[in-house]
Amino acid sequence: MTTTNGTSPDEAPEKDARPGRARAVVRRVTTTGAGLVGVLAVGAVVVLGSTGAALLPAAPAPADPVEEVTVEPAQEVSVCPGPARLTDPETVGDAQFGPAPVGTTSRLRAVVEGEGTAGLGVLDGGDLEEQELAPGPGADVTVGDVEDPAHGAVLTVRPAQDSSPRVAASVGSVTTDGDLRGLAAASCSRPGISQWLVGGSTEIGSSSQLVLQNPGLTPAVVQVQVWGQGGEVVLSGGGQQLVGPGQEVVTLVEAAAPEQRRLVVHVAASGGLVSAYLQHSTLDGLVPLGVDHVVPGAEPTTDLALAGVTSVGEAVDDPHAPQLRLLAPGEEAGTARVTVYGEHGAVPLRGAEEVALTPGVVTDVSLGGLPAGAYAVSVHADVPVVGGASVDRRGEPDPDLLHEERQYDRAWVAARPLPPVEDAESADESAGSADDASPAGQVALVPGTSSALTLAAVPAARADEDEPTGSLELLVRVHDESGAEAGTTTLTLRAGTTQTLDPATVRAEGSEAVPAAVTVDVVGEDDGLLPDWSLKASAVTARGAAGGGPPGLVAG
Numbered sequence: 341m342t343t344t345n346g347t348s349p350d351e352a353p354e355k356d357a358r359p360g361r362a363r364a365v366v367r368r369v370t371t372t373g374a375g376l377v378g379v380l381a382v383g384a385v386v387v388l389g390s391t392g393a394a395l396l397p398a399a400p401a402p403a404d405p406v407e408e409v410t411v412e413p414a415q416e417v418s419v420c421p422g423p424a425r426l427t428d429p430e431t432v433g434d435a436q437f438g439p440a441p442v443g444t445t446s447r448l449r450a451v452v453e454g455e456g457t458a459g460l461g462v463l464d465g466g467d468l469e470e471q472e473l474a475p476g477p478g479a480d481v482t483v484g485d486v487e488d489p490a491h492g493a494v495l496t497v498r499p500a501q502d503s504s505p506r507v508a509a510s511v512g513s514v515t516t517d518g519d520l521r522g523l524a525a526a527s528c529s530r531p532g533i534s535q536w537l538v539g540g541s542t543e544i545g546s547s548s549q550l551v552l553q554n555p556g557l558t559p560a561v562v563q564v565q566v567w568g569q570g571g572e573v574v575l576s577g578g579g580q581q582l583v584g585p586g587q588e589v590v591t592l593v594e595a596a597a598p599e600q601r602r603l604v605v606h607v608a609a610s611g612g613l614v615s616a617y618l619q620h621s622t623l624d625g626l627v628p629l630g631v632d633h634v635v636p637g638a639e640p641t642t643d644l645a646l647a648g649v650t651s652v653g654e655a656v657d658d659p660h661a662p663q664l665r666l667l668a669p670g671e672e673a674g675t676a677r678v679t680v681y682g683e684h685g686a687v688p689l690r691g692a693e694e695v696a697l698t699p700g701v702v703t704d705v706s707l708g709g710l711p712a713g714a715y716a717v718s719v720h721a722d723v724p725v726v727g728g729a730s731v732d733r734r735g736e737p738d739p740d741l742l743h744e745e746r747q748y749d750r751a752w753v754a755a756r757p758l759p760p761v762e763d764a765e766s767a768d769e770s771a772g773s774a775d776d777a778s779p780a781g782q783v784a785l786v787p788g789t790s791s792a793l794t795l796a797a798v799p800a801a802r803a804d805e806d807e808p809t810g811s812l813e814l815l816v817r818v819h820d821e822s823g824a825e826a827g828t829t830t831l832t833l834r835a836g837t838t839q840t841l842d843p844a845t846v847r848a849e850g851s852e853a854v855p856a857a858v859t860v861d862v863v864g865e866d867d868g869l870l871p872d873w874s875l876k877a878s879a880v881t882a883r884g885a886a887g888g889g890p891p892g893l894v895a896g
Contacts (some may be wrong), residue, residue: 364458395727413456413499416507418446419553419615420528422492422588424513424520427547427621434844444520445825446513448486448789450495450528451857452820453506457480459626463492463553465587479823483856486786490840492588492615494555495528506779508857513633514785514893516881520621521881522631522749525786525895529636531555531613538665539752540620542594542605544567548603548634549619549698550591554583558614567667568591568600571700583614593618601752604667604726620753622750630732630750632895637754640669640724644755646717647838647875648794648896651710655693658730660748661708664717667726668697674723678705681716681836685807699725716872718758718797727755735892736883751876751896758870759800765828777815777861780871784857785843786895787821788879793841793858795835796872807833811869816860820853827851835869882883 352392362882379812413870422444450473452458471482488494495509512525531553540548555561564579565572575596583589593605607616618634646664654661668674674697682688692705707717709731718776719727735747785791797812812833820826843855860872 349356350854351431377435394704402867413501413503416497416499416505417531417555418495418507418509418528418557419463419488419531420493420495420509420511421526421551421619421635421741423489423511423618424515424524424631425549425590425617426520427549427592428688442515442517444513444515446488446511446786447812447818448489448493448509448511449787449856450484450509451481451506451782451784452497452860453481453782454505455500455503456498456505458484458495458497458776460484460486461494461496461878462489463494463555463586463815464490465589466585469656478661480817481823481825481857483819485821489734491549492553493528493537498655506859508782508784510784510786511893512789512877513662514788514879519623519628520631521628521747521893522621522878523789523893523895524619524631524633525789525877526617526633526635528784529615531615531635533607533609533613535603535614535616535636536639536726537607537616537618537634538637538667538755539730540593540605540618541622542598542603544599545624546594546601546622550583550593550607551617552583552591552606552607553615553617553798554585554590555615556585556612556613557585559584560609562616563608563610563615564591565606565608566597567700567702568597568671569702573597573600582621583851584613585612590771595598602704604665604669604702604761606669627747629748632750632752634752635754636729637726638757638849640726641723641757642724643758643800644719644725644726645758645759645796645798645870645872646729646753646755646874647796647798647872648731648753648876649715649717650731650876651707651708652734653710653712653717655707656706656708656815658708658888660734661706661709662732663730664705664707664719665702665728665730666695666697666705666719668699668721668723669726670723672723673697674721674725676719676721676725679718680707680710681718681798681838682711682713683838683851685834685836687715695750697725699723714792714794716794716798716837716838718798719755722831729755731894731896732764733892733894741831746890749892749895751895753896755872757873758798776788777863780860780862781873782857782859783875785855786877788858789877790879791843791855791858792876792878793843794830794876795833795841796838797869800834800868800870802845808837808869810869812866812869814860814865814870814871815863816841816846816858818843818855819857821846821856824853824858826853826855832861835867
């Protein structure tokens with residue numbers, strides 16, 4: 341055998357053997373090196389997996405049997421105001437001029453429609469022990485009354501599976517004489533992280549108590565902001581409050597923000613959900629001018645509405661004429677267009693159709709000059725605003741006062757948001773048949789008072805030169821104190837009109853059932869109209885009852 345150069349392998353020159361040997365050495369080293377790498381790799385597998393078998397996929401473990409877990413429906417919590425209280429309950433002096441010559445009578449009522457369990461607890465800073473509410477025999481709804489609650493209350497409803505209960509609760513305090521003369525009533529509300537309270541004042545003779553309530557199990561830190569006629573008020577201590585679990589904290593707003601004729605308060609909570617309200621009372625010297633609760637209304641929005649503004653024909657400059665209160669809490673100025681709707685449609689509001697909004701400044705707009713009646717008010721602004729309204733009711737003259745000075749009571753009305761035009765149109769397109777009914781709200785009636793419902797069909801779109809069109813059909817149901825249905829009625833409201841209804845008239849002929857709760861539903865399509873409604877509670881004082889006069893105490 342010869343090589344390519346003509347020599348045999350044994351006779352190949354020695355110089356040529358060395359490179360070949362070198363290449364063989366290289367090959368052996370390379371092969372050995374690969375073996376070392378392989379050993380190292382296997383060693384790594386041995387360290388991590390103990391054996392080479394770890395390279396193979398493990399057999400899947402047997403699957404556990406599927407376990408079904410029942411998810412409980414979220415409970416619904418409503419927080420109720422406490423009874424009306426004096427600013428300084430320790431005040432003493434001549435009994436003739438005492439701030440509380442008579443006691444305050446308070447009542448709470450809770451109504452639950454639907455399946456589930458419900459209980460009432462007390463906000464007294466201790467453990468929240470619940471009193472279970474149960475429906476009576478043959479009742480359609482559960483009605484629970486509490487006599488003279490000493491503190492705020494918490495209504496907790498735990499729905500049954502696939503159930504959406506309708507929940508309502510209200511509390512009212514009646515004082516027939518003294519500084520707190522009046523009816524302070526309000527519906528209970530859900531706690532939240534933001535509450536806007538539009539109403540009250542801290543000028544001389546007025547007191548506004550801010551009540552913060554924490555129904556949760558953890559402390560809540562609350563940031564309070566106050567606006568007045570001069571803009572936002574700088575509060576001492578930064579306006580922070582700590583509210584412990586199950587506690588109520590009462591603060592006098594006039595101590596931190598005195599001499600504010602017009603008041604708006606914002607409450608923002610962190611660490612827990614809270615409820616808030618203002619107890620506003622006013623004196624003119626020794627003459628009481630009413631007390632009521634200012635409850636949360638709509639968050640800042642460009643479109644809002646209020647129902648239940650009543651007039652007895654007061655003049656524009658009458659200090660007791662109904663008032664609309666507005667605040668643009670942002671940094672931009674704007675304009676608000678105000679429209680008033682009555683029984684027969686829009687009513688001119690001369691000189692107040694457009695209101696200039698200065699950022700941070702609380703503005704009151706007189707609604708005097710309206711004919712006697714009940715009204716709804718819509719506000720369309722080009723900047724976000726919050727709003728509310730006040731209504732005064734004249735009482736009987738007090739024989740102990742000179743010049744037959746009249747006492748008054750005051751009710752505050754909270755605003756609700758109007759949906760944007762595009763939302764109203766899409767909701768109208770997705771509405772069901774004319775036989776469908778969608779809930780528009782429910783309310784518990786305060787025991788011992790009479791009630792008047794103001795219902796309105798408010799156009800969702802901004803008011804313009806064109807008359808609103810369409811109509812709204814509302815189904816009103818009334819339940820009595822036993823929880824049985826007392827009667828129903830259907831009302832048809834033309835766009836931009838209001839109607840007033842006494843729940844006591846919605847019952848079977850000859851029935852003496854006492855109304856305890858009202859529900860309102862929209863029947864069929866809404867034609868882009870908002871079913872805005874409110875309830876005004878009234879009570880008669882002993883002197884008014886003896887004289888046969890109308891109720892002199894009122895609350896929104």
